[in-house]
Amino acid sequence: MPLRPRDRLGVDSSSFIAYNPHMFTTVEWKDGAVRLIDQTLLPGQVAYIDCKDVAAVAEAIESLRVRGAPAIGITAAYGIALAAQQVSAEGFDDFYTALLPSCERLAATRPTAVNLFWAINRMKALALRLREQEISAIKEGLLTEAHNILREDIAMNHAIGRFGFGLIQPGSGILTHCNAGGLATGGYGTALGVIRRAWEEYKDIQVYADETRPILQGSRLTTWELMQDQIPVTLITDNMAAYFMQQKKIQCCIVGADRIAANGDAANKIGTYGVAILAKEHGIPFYVAAPSSTIDFAIASGAEIPIEERSHSEVSHMGEKEISTKGVTIANPAFDVTPAKYIAAIITEKGCFKPENLGANRPAE
């Protein structure tokens, strides 16, 4: 299917228009449903799915049709907006009581990314603030809030790119792990937002994309995204990163995050912690790029971040094909925590911070 850039998002039932720089849309509101690009089919097939109820939205998150901490948050917000449209209730209490199970269903999809809980809480807080209004106005308000979360996310990613690109020198080789791109966010990306902006400014960078076993987000998604923007990218297996650092091909590393503790410890896709150690050993700076909503000031350190253990078939099988020994014991933690001491800077929409100086990102009470 040929792709062309889209310049608007979700024009159904609202006047919301947001600039989207991609030839794809990660999450949008379309004809009363939550439309997602099905990332499990990429890059072989570019197909969209329309989630028409919360169950479909939750399934899409659980099965990684949509993934990436900011994108999960946006999708959950739209899921709540969708659920709200479908509630039949006269008074606010009945409406809110009917909405809560949908919030809980979405909150139970994945444990690690904090943006999910942040978005759900923001939607619930808005509903409570609007409690004196007509139910129809609350429903409209919730949809507008989901649009706002999406629009703000894209704007934050551009800010992250603007603040962060100066950390990259022209001519650099840049290692990234997993996909922290437009596909992991509303658009433009966090780590890939910084890379995109560096490319726009310098036209002289080389990205190394870890394939990111077991789900291959690097191989399938990051390469696909960057190739559409014609940003030079070389795909490597995860275990090649140290070799290319040794060969002096890599001058910095930049990744996204699923949750950052108050002390700067950062949870991200399994393998990120190893990349950070390799970077330290080679004297290469290691950066984390994420919106401030990824920072969980409620937890003091990364030790409190729950790590999702996913299905072992993700490791043992490739599609239908079994690629390991039948019956073997397998471990499949989906994330790891990189201690703050390995992180040169955390780039948010508010600026670049040493991990110990995240306070400026604390939301106003």
Place this chain on the structure above:
Amino acid sequence: MPLRPRDRLGVDSSSFIAYNPHMFTTVEWKDGAVRLIDQTLLPGQVAYIDCKDVAAVAEAIESLRVRGAPAIGITAAYGIALAAQQVSAEGFDDFYTALLPSCERLAATRPTAVNLFWAINRMKALALRLREQEISAIKEGLLTEAHNILREDIAMNHAIGRFGFGLIQPGSGILTHCNAGGLATGGYGTALGVIRRAWEEYKDIQVYADETRPILQGSRLTTWELMQDQIPVTLITDNMAAYFMQQKKIQCCIVGADRIAANGDAANKIGTYGVAILAKEHGIPFYVAAPSSTIDFAIASGAEIPIEERSHSEVSHMGEKEISTKGVTIANPAFDVTPAKYIAAIITEKGCFKPENLGANRPAE
């Protein structure tokens, strides 16, 4: 196909009998051919191929039907013995001249493992030593020499296990990368030889096997081998190693080697260097196990070891299925070099050595 332990190897055309502890045979001489277990089909299918000429032997090495530095050396020795049987020549000079192209064909199969060149040189040297004998006796001598190389390899692996297992504490978690087992050698294995002996002594170890992208030797071969011996093994993706070290599940790392320079720098499967760095960062000892024939005293450091770049389809495809973005640039170095400073000990059939003390392994002139 049900397997049962074999207690003899290659009884055809010689009285050679060697103890083989496995339910499989990696390389043997069988009915005038070189019989190999086809490792590209494991673990799904246990099938043997009979190579009836040098072209078939070379193809088997190039396409990884047989792999692992010691096993490649043994296979090449048998390949030369096979070629010798097929030479029709009256005098030694004609015989030797006819044999050389087979030696060259085998030497061109893979560049990194030094055991290949070591075995070929040993076979050529034997032929030259026997030059005064009947051609039939030279042919017989070459076959006996290949048998000797196989038998010695198994014996060396048992010695490596005996010298090395004491480095492992009872109750340890042991990380290994790639397959340095019976399948990579004549039998018993180098790194897995140490692990096997530790298991025999303690009955209380836990192996963590890196899956070892792109060819999945860990996922396909190491787990298969260890499960046959009922040694506890947990399969992880390469990028999980740091996580399990952080969780204190791993107390030591042990790997094989394809070539070790005089200064102790060790080439091994891509990803080994990264494991060594992760081990250092966590204060975990990192061991290399290899027969002394793996040490290349002709090169001063690892910088002189050629690194094989293999087909990019190994990264982009899984079987027939394309798993990355069509047309993406790919790198696929098959090996990396771990500098000696990361290696706590190199275990050979002669003992355990600090990398700077390999001299005792130097062959007599």
